[in-house]
Amino acid sequence: DDVKKQQSVVSSDPYSSDPERHPVLHVNSLKPFNAEPPPEILSDSFITPSPFFFKRNHLPVPQVDPASYRLQVEGLPGGALTLSLQDLKTRFPKHTVTATLQCAGNRRSEMNKVKQVKGLNWGIAAISNATWSGARLRDVLQAAGYRADVAQWARHVQFEGLDKDVTGTTYGASIPLNKAVSEDGDVLLAYEMNGEDLPADHGFPVRVVVPGTVGARNVKWLGRIMVSAEESGSHWQQNDYKGFSPGTDWDTVDFKSAPAIQELPVQSAITAPADGAAVDRSAETLTVKGYAWSGGGREVVRVDVSLDGGKTWQAARLRGGEEEQQHGPRPAPPPGRAWAWKLWELEAPLPPDAQRMEIVCKAVDNSYNMQPDSVPPIWNLRGVLSNAWHR
Amino acid sequence: DDVKKQQSVVSSDPYSSDPERHPVLHVNSLKPFNAEPPPEILSDSFITPSPFFFKRNHLPVPQVDPASYRLQVEGLPGGALTLSLQDLKTRFPKHTVTATLQCAGNRRSEMNKVKQVKGLNWGIAAISNATWSGARLRDVLQAAGYRADVAQWARHVQFEGLDKDVTGTTYGASIPLNKAVSEDGDVLLAYEMNGEDLPADHGFPVRVVVPGTVGARNVKWLGRIMVSAEESGSHWQQNDYKGFSPGTDWDTVDFKSAPAIQELPVQSAITAPADGAAVDRSAETLTVKGYAWSGGGREVVRVDVSLDGGKTWQAARLRGGEEEQQHGPRPAPPPGRAWAWKLWELEAPLPPDAQRMEIVCKAVDNSYNMQPDSVPPIWNLRGVLSNAWHR
Ligand SMILES: [Mo]
Numbered sequence: 067d068d069v070k071k072q073q074s075v076v077s078s079d080p081y082s083s084d085p086e087r088h089p090v091l092h093v094n095s096l097k098p099f100n101a102e103p104p105p106e107i108l109s110d111s112f113i114t115p116s117p118f119f120f121k122r123n124h125l126p127v128p129q130v131d132p133a134s135y136r137l138q139v140e141g142l143p144g145g146a147l148t149l150s151l152q153d154l155k156t157r158f159p160k161h162t163v164t165a166t167l168q169c170a171g172n173r174r175s176e177m178n179k180v181k182q183v184k185g186l187n188w189g190i191a192a193i194s195n196a197t198w199s200g201a202r203l204r205d206v207l208q209a210a211g212y213r214a215d216v217a218q219w220a221r222h223v224q225f226e227g228l229d230k231d232v233t234g235t236t237y238g239a240s241i242p243l244n245k246a247v248s249e250d251g252d253v254l255l256a257y258e259m260n261g262e263d264l265p266a267d268h269g270f271p272v273r274v275v276v277p278g279t280v281g282a283r284n285v286k287w288l289g290r291i292m293v294s295a296e297e298s299g300s301h302w303q304q305n306d307y308k309g310f311s312p313g314t315d316w317d318t319v320d321f322k323s324a325p326a327i328q329e330l331p332v333q334s335a336i337t338a339p340a341d342g343a344a345v346d347r348s349a350e351t352l353t354v355k356g357y358a359w360s361g362g363g364r365e366v367v368r369v370d371v372s373l374d375g376g377k378t379w380q381a382a383r384l385r386g387g388e389e390e391q392q393h394g395p396r397p398a399p400p401p402g403r404a405w406a407w408k409l410w411e412l413e414a415p416l417p418p419d420a421q422r423m424e425i426v427c428k429a430v431d432n433s434y435n436m437q438p439d440s441v442p443p444i445w446n447l448r449g450v451l452s453n454a455w456h457r
Numbered sequence: 458d459d460v461k462k463q464q465s466v467v468s469s470d471p472y473s474s475d476p477e478r479h480p481v482l483h484v485n486s487l488k489p490f491n492a493e494p495p496p497e498i499l500s501d502s503f504i505t506p507s508p509f510f511f512k513r514n515h516l517p518v519p520q521v522d523p524a525s526y527r528l529q530v531e532g533l534p535g536g537a538l539t540l541s542l543q544d545l546k547t548r549f550p551k552h553t554v555t556a557t558l559q560c561a562g563n564r565r566s567e568m569n570k571v572k573q574v575k576g577l578n579w580g581i582a583a584i585s586n587a588t589w590s591g592a593r594l595r596d597v598l599q600a601a602g603y604r605a606d607v608a609q610w611a612r613h614v615q616f617e618g619l620d621k622d623v624t625g626t627t628y629g630a631s632i633p634l635n636k637a638v639s640e641d642g643d644v645l646l647a648y649e650m651n652g653e654d655l656p657a658d659h660g661f662p663v664r665v666v667v668p669g670t671v672g673a674r675n676v677k678w679l680g681r682i683m684v685s686a687e688e689s690g691s692h693w694q695q696n697d698y699k700g701f702s703p704g705t706d707w708d709t710v711d712f713k714s715a716p717a718i719q720e721l722p723v724q725s726a727i728t729a730p731a732d733g734a735a736v737d738r739s740a741e742t743l744t745v746k747g748y749a750w751s752g753g754g755r756e757v758v759r760v761d762v763s764l765d766g767g768k769t770w771q772a773a774r775l776r777g778g779e780e781e782q783q784h785g786p787r788p789a790p791p792p793g794r795a796w797a798w799k800l801w802e803l804e805a806p807l808p809p810d811a812q813r814m815e816i817v818c819k820a821v822d823n824s825y826n827m828q829p830d831s832v833p834p835i836w837n838l839r840g841v842l843s844n845a846w847h848r
Pocket residue numbers: 122168169170171281282
């Protein structure tokens with residue numbers, strides 16, 4: 067009887083128990099589910115409501131019973147530690163971080179226009195911002211026996227999801243140990259998103275949130291943590307999510323030659339007016355809106371906007387969070403811990419004689435890194451790290 | 458008699474006691490002394506010999522007697538601490554770091570070609586790499602009473618040089634407190650450069666070395682350290698060494714609106730062949746050499762070189778340090794602590810029918826930040842942060 071039941075599960079569609087999704091999402095792939103919101107929604111609010119937060123699944127959404135859920139923590143001198151969801155919530159202080167996540171493939175469609183790349187054809191909205199709460203990974207590792215001398219042999223913290231392909235291979239990724247254990251790293255084992263239990267698409271009951279780091283390392287439906295001398299051996303760490311020279315093609319690529327993407331480069335995009343939108347010529351001013359963010363906790367300090375294709379530039383106004391109106395501006399984040407994006411806005415006089423306006427934006431972070439001007443020189447075969455000026 | 462002597466010193470040229478310099482240096486300003494080596498010298502060796510290391514002085518070189526030298530450490534609960542040079546050398550472990558320093562104005566001359574900026578007309582060689590030894594700033598601050606709770610009110614560590622202008626104003630700068638006290642920050646109070654006492658031009662007897670941070674914060678001839686809630690009030694911290702939009706001019710600039718430069722963005726340049734050099738058409742291959750570096754301890758992971766003005770690209774070979782030949786390749790630096798540049802080289806077949814070749818380079822760091830394509834969109838009135846592709 068058990069065997070029969072198992073066979074029936076195996077033969078059925080593994081995606082059949084995936085959750086429902088908001089119909090406004092633009093779906094890039096249904097199985098696994100990958101979808102992004104309409105860009106205008108992103109600039110509507112500092113915190114992206116969870117239903118609109120971009121979804122990036124590599125595998126079917128696993129159904130996890132919160133009562134029997136167990137997290138394994140391995141590789142430390144103290145031996146393996148097993149934690150229930152209740153343990154995570156009660157044995158460790160609850161820590162809250164507002165952090166933007168971005169898919170490595172955000173804006174891949176712009177690379178596809180230069181030359182075909184391999185990957186989901188994301189627009190500009192594979193990025194969203196949420197408030198995450200959970201236990202600090204640092205605290206959990208310390209409870210499992212982490213001490214400073216571990217850093218003499220260990221270099222990475224590996225994560226395994228509970229999501230599996232048909233062969234039983236789970237999703238996996240790793241981050242550098244120093245990010246995981248640093249007081250300033252703010253890495254969470256999150257069980258809440260925007261003040262509620264994690265939604266199924268975002269990793270219920272527990273996901274890793276690695277602020278400032280590419281989405282792919284923020285492992286969802288977290289099952290196992292391993293402190294290790296080695297990076298994760300997973301496909302996604304070793305043979306994917308890496309950047310290459312525009313001259314590198316699938317015949318010559320050596321995945322060992324490039325580092326796994328961790329911190330992402332500075333990014334920005336225009337969410338309104340929409341691409342190709344008609345602008346009311348009788349209006350005297352035009353409002354341009356967008357988002358800007360940088361990886362590694364680097365704060366965006368300026369966004370330049372051009373209405374003439376990049377010939378002249380003006381600095382946009384960086385909007386505070388939603389609380390700005392109610393509670394005054396947010397205090398600046400501590401240096402190196404600016405995990406959340408900045409929404410921005412520019413109200414500019416309409417150029418009187420423009421038949422066609424080319425609006426362009428580019429952001430600057432507090433290391434004064436800039437976005438590259440154009441797509442072809444950063445084109446890469448996997449279509450990742452697409453952060454040229456947005457036009 | 459003393460008064461007479463003092464008057465005679467005051468009325469004499471304050472630069473008359475400046476040290477001798479190597480004649481090969483290209484001098485951008487004699488008083489104060491500012492000079493850079495010929496670019497080819499930079500790619501000759503991983504460690505830049507001290508005589509060739511770029512010199513960037515804001516004021517006359519002070520003559521400091523090492524026996525009577527005292528360093529003041531202030532602003533901590535323990536009260537002021539005074540240290541002699543001997544104290545620094547004997548009371549604290551000696552720590553050695555190989556770190557590249559770069560002037561904020563390196564490559565300013567390329568911005569000047571777009572539109573006049575204010576500042577010394579640096580070429581591509583206001584950057585050099587040395588080995589620095591000294592006490593860790595972190596250790597000294599702890600000896601002066603620094604504890605974690607200080608971070609609840611303090612945000613910055615200010616430095617004052619012993620170099621003064623005619624009004625008695627000293628050079629000054631500050632860095633974020635978290636960089637100063639972090640175990641991974643590697644901030645030194647250096648008393649040795651390349652294994653010898655600091656040369657006079659580089660801060661004898663003690664300078665701050667802030668790896669990954671703009672040269673201007675690496676205060677030379679260090680006299681005073683102050684832990685503070687505020688940044689340095691100096692001209693160079695408040696009203697200089699900041700980046701602005703290309704649309705900002707001297708009539709509209711608000712220095713309060715931009716952050717003081719700390720970590721620098723990714724950078725690279727071609728040191729050979731020299732600009733405008735004739736290439737031997739009978740040779741079959743061409744060797745291109747250069748340097749690449751990024752701020753904040755971000756390791757350079759790739760340098761792309763183009764021989765056709767940016768249409769096609771190939772990845773250069775990243776050279777190890779000089780020790781490579783003798784001791785095998787250097788181990789990769791810990792993540793976030795890649796303080797030293799990478800020298801690089803590309804040997805490429807000569808394009809057979811090229812009358813004129815436009816060689817271009819661009820580097821990528823391990824946050825996958827790229828250099829911007831062109832100068833005009835990053836032009837700024839002070840001519841700092843000039844890191845477009847080098848051609
Ligand atoms: Mo992703």
